[in-house]
Amino acid sequence: MTEHVVDLLGVLAYTELTAFSRLAADAEHAPALAERMAMADLAAGQYRHFHLLTARIVELGARPQDAMAPYVASVDAYHDRTRPNGWPERLVKAYVGDEINSDFYRELAIHVDSATAALVEEVVTDSAGLDVIAQLIRSAVEADPRLAGRLALWARRLVGEALSQAQRIVIDRDALAVLLVGDLDLPADDLNRMTRVLGRLTDRHTDRLRVLGLAP
Amino acid sequence: MTEHVVDLLGVLAYTELTAFSRLAADAEHAPALAERMAMADLAAGQYRHFHLLTARIVELGARPQDAMAPYVASVDAYHDRTRPNGWPERLVKAYVGDEINSDFYRELAIHVDSATAALVEEVVTDSAGLDVIAQLIRSAVEADPRLAGRLALWARRLVGEALSQAQRIVIDRDALAVLLVGDLDLPADDLNRMTRVLGRLTDRHTDRLRVLGLAP
Numbered sequence: 001m002t003e004h005v006v007d008l009l010g011v012l013a014y015t016e017l018t019a020f021s022r023l024a025a026d027a028e029h030a031p032a033l034a035e036r037m038a039m040a041d042l043a044a045g046q047y048r049h050f051h052l053l054t055a056r057i058v059e060l061g062a063r064p065q066d067a068m069a070p071y072v073a074s075v076d077a078y079h080d081r082t083r084p085n086g087w088p089e090r091l092v093k094a095y096v097g098d099e100i101n102s103d104f105y106r107e108l109a110i111h112v113d114s115a116t117a118a119l120v121e122e123v124v125t126d127s128a129g130l131d132v133i134a135q136l137i138r139s140a141v142e143a144d145p146r147l148a149g150r151l152a153l154w155a156r157r158l159v160g161e162a163l164s165q166a167q168r169i170v171i172d173r174d175a176l177a178v179l180l181v182g183d184l185d186l187p188a189d190d191l192n193r194m195t196r197v198l199g200r201l202t203d204r205h206t207d208r209l210r211v212l213g214l215a216p
Numbered sequence: 217m218t219e220h221v222v223d224l225l226g227v228l229a230y231t232e233l234t235a236f237s238r239l240a241a242d243a244e245h246a247p248a249l250a251e252r253m254a255m256a257d258l259a260a261g262q263y264r265h266f267h268l269l270t271a272r273i274v275e276l277g278a279r280p281q282d283a284m285a286p287y288v289a290s291v292d293a294y295h296d297r298t299r300p301n302g303w304p305e306r307l308v309k310a311y312v313g314d315e316i317n318s319d320f321y322r323e324l325a326i327h328v329d330s331a332t333a334a335l336v337e338e339v340v341t342d343s344a345g346l347d348v349i350a351q352l353i354r355s356a357v358e359a360d361p362r363l364a365g366r367l368a369l370w371a372r373r374l375v376g377e378a379l380s381q382a383q384r385i386v387i388d389r390d391a392l393a394v395l396l397v398g399d400l401d402l403p404a405d406d407l408n409r410m411t412r413v414l415g416r417l418t419d420r421h422t423d424r425l426r427v428l429g430l431a432p
Contacts, residue, residue, distance in 0.1 A: 017243075017252070017253070017256060018244075020240055020243075020256060020259075020260075021240045021241055021243050021244045021256065022244075024236055024237045024240030024241060024259065025237055025240060025241035027233075027236075027237050028234075028237045028238075032281070033280070033281035033284055033285065033288075034281050036233070037233070037270070037280065037281070040233060040236060040237065040263060040266070043236075043240065043263075044236075044260065044263040044264075044267075047256060047259075047260040047263070050256070051260075054253070064249070064253065065248070065249035065250050065253070068249055069249060072249075
């Protein structure tokens with residue numbers, strides 16, 4: 001089971017490390033210093049998560065770089081396929097990306113030991129800066145209502161790419177499949193459960209679009 | 217005096233915020249995950265500094281974005297003029313940039329109130345990740361000794377550009393000149409003191425090249 005947990009922590013850690021770098025770089029594209037500080041704050045939060053996750057990997061006797069290595073290609077592919085165009089798209093990617101991650105973490109954490117589940121919960125609930133980002137998105141849409149449609153499409157693309165990469169990861173790594181859908185003793189049931197997990201993820205995404213003022 | 221201190225904290229905060237974004241983005245260019253983690257760690261440290269500095273600006277009754285605004289052009293110009301080419305140059309820029317900042321902070325802090333001096337000292341001594349970066353530079357030079365000359369020239373250019381931007385900032389902002397060289401009642405003495413400050417900065421840079429294995 002420890003191997004499965006290290007796998008889980010590895011993908012989460014690499015996701016956070018990458019989000020940290022991307023959001024910190026995004027901050028430089030902010031139209032004003034107040035927005036820049038908000039984005040930098042969110043980026044710094046990703047580093048805190050990364051730090052917690054890698055500390056736990058070390059506790060479990062593994063090296064963070066080894067735990068992360070299998071996920072580099074998939075996570076990088078997600079970012080390469082979702083390059084934001086302009087500041088509002090950066091804001092939406094920051095918000096939606098963070099929230100989709102949180103959803104995945106929660107699904108994955110259902111089947112792990114309680115210490116790891118508590119760590120994952122600590123990470124996903126530490127999202128202090130996210131409300132500010134949501135507020136910036138709502139303000140941008142209020143100032144220019146034509147943005148709503150474009151940003152809703154962008155958010156859908158982000159979710160689609162994230163689900164696609166996640167499915168690829170689960171196909172490649174049996175350990176994560178076990179954590180995501182429970183045991184694999186009933187292969188016939190497996191795809192079914194996976195579909196239900198993805199269904200929950202997309203439902204929550206629809207709720208979030210409403211929060212951002214992007215729902216139709 | 218408070219206005220002078222807010223000026224000082226503003227330039228330090230903007231320098232840290234920018235270094236944070238640049239180093240976090242640099243981390244993505246690391247040749248391996250271990251180096252990437254070292255660079256991300258250094259970047260996260262810059263954010264901690266930024267957070268401390270802006271908290272003090274707020275305590276003093278100013279808005280961080282207003283305190284930073286006068287320095288955006290100069291600090292950005294430094295980075296635009298010193299774009300690293302390849303991973304070893306990124307490492308050297310990270311190390312030398314951090315150390316030059318620390319030197320400036322210490323010089324500036326000599327003439328401020330003790331609470332601000334203590335804060336500045338806390339910021340400049342929090343450089344946990346810097347030793348790892350120095351070690352990575354030494355390893356790169358050991359692996360390819362021809363790098364030493366190129367990196368020493370690069371380091372000299374970084375110092376030159378930093379001093380040039382710093383001089384411009386001091387010319388534009390009397391408040392910082394007061395903090396850097398003491399009172400301005402003796403204008404004849406002013407340039408003299410400034411030269412001594414710059415002399416100390418370049419002396420320390422020579423010592424550092426030795427630490428990095430880049431001295432001739």
